[in-house]
């Protein structure tokens with residue numbers, strides 16, 4: 001995927017953070033951009049910013065309220081979008097959130113909500129749009145995380161969902177390839193977004209220790225890496241050198257990654273015990 005001019009792009013979670021940065025960059029490249037999220041005012045402000053990035057007068061922009069975790073609503077909202085805006089050439093499932101905490105502190109309701117937003121959300125949009133997209137091909141990106149290939153302390157519900165996104169995308173990739181649809185998974189590291197600020201409010205100290213000294217990426221850097229990865233048709237798009245290194249280490253030496261994380265966690269817990 002290299003030419004976005006005149007292409008129709010749908011982004012769930014396109015009103016904030018990584019989704020918004022990506023939507024703005026694709027608008028600059030001439031795409032018709034549709035964004036979906038739950039908060040009306042945030043959507044309105046975002047669509048103004050996105051349309052201001054447009055590069056030609058013929059570009060169209062669209063937004064609608066959508067909670068990706070509600071299957072029936074996804075069908076209704078996307079049916080309306082397809083009628084009014086067209087079938088997407090590109091679908092980017094960016095809607096998501098994390099609420100890190102100790103496993104013992106995570107109520108069932110939070111687990112249920114996390115899985116429904118972060119995993120079912122991607123399933124729901126794909127279930128509606130793949131049958132339409134396969135008639136002419138396209139591109140789907142599901143947003144996972146580093147927590148989608150490493151189970152990280154404090155993210156038991158979120159890691160479960162984001163590992164699920166990876167497995168779902170891998171299976172979907174091979175099924176829709178013959179229909180001309182490419183599937184990628186974006187696995188961002190810590191990125192400075194409103195969602196990340198929210199995440200930090202509940203993050204256990206052990207989780208902060210595991211994150212260590214790895215810096216924060218900017219949403220624009222993640223968006224740039226995503227667009228570059230889509231240009232190459234990469235399945236796993238992992239922004240940032242340190243995250244790529246972590247991915248390779250986890251595949252080749254999982255015991256070493258566990259050992260390093262366990263030692264970081266134990267240092268924090270010893271300090272807490274004093």
Ligand SMILES: NC(=O)c1ccc[n+]([C@@H]2O[C@H](COP(=O)([O-])OP(=O)(O)OC[C@H]3O[C@@H](n4cnc5c(N)ncnc54)[C@H](OP(=O)(O)O)[C@@H]3O)[C@@H](O)[C@H]2O)c1
Nearest residue numbers: 013015017018037038039067068095096145190191193195
């Ligand atoms: N920032 C990071 O460090 C980081 C790292 C790895 C992966 N990620 C992943 O990257 C994606 C974007 O995260 P971000 O940091 O950019 O977060 P963000 O700034 O909080 O943006 C999240 C977007 O998703 C929307 N959203 C959340 N729940 C939704 C729902 N149920 N239905 C529809 N839209 C929903 C939000 O709008 P509304 O709240 O108005 O619905 C917003 O537009 C997420 O999938 C996240 O898990 C982020």
